[in-house]
Amino acid sequence: MAKIRVVPKTDDASVRPGALVPMSDIPNYMIADPSPDIRGWTVTLRDGRTVGKVDDLVVDTDDLTVKYMEVRLNREFRLQDEDEWLLLPISVAHPDEARDKIIVERLPAGGFSAMPRVRTADETRRALTVADARAGTELFEIGAPETNLVIDEIASERPFDS
Secondary structure, three states, X not given: OOOOEEEEOOOOOOXXXXXXXXXXXXXXXXXXXXXXXXXXXXXXXXXOOEEEEEEEEEEEOOOOEXXXXXXXXXXXXXXXOOXXXXXXXXXXXXXXXXXXXXXXXXXXXXXXXXXXXXXXXXXXXXXOOHHHHHHHHHHHHOOOOOOOXXXXXXXXXXXXXX
């Protein structure tokens, strides 16, 4: 996916540099044209199964770009009965603007069950750290770029972890 930049809505808008901040926490900023605001869009796998919805976007305040999607998972992809959210790198997102849908074409090593959850149920959202973000991203990067060992469970028809 192309970079999604955020821009201030007003001249006096400001953010603390060096942080990962959910868009919902910086109301004086908006997605820059021509990028779509993908919050609320359905996240699906290539085989059509719905993973969940984009609940929020996480912005790197150093360069004011969206780095991650915070996805509220559907029951099939949760590890427990409570609601769960995980961070997906924006680089794995392929937007289908005609259908307001994000397609994730490859899964990380170990599938979604191996990815850490950033929050569950009705927990209060805590400040995100670089460690939170990297924990899931590294699963997508195992073996990359030289050997590209990211497991594409859909193409290989291996079952998903549950």
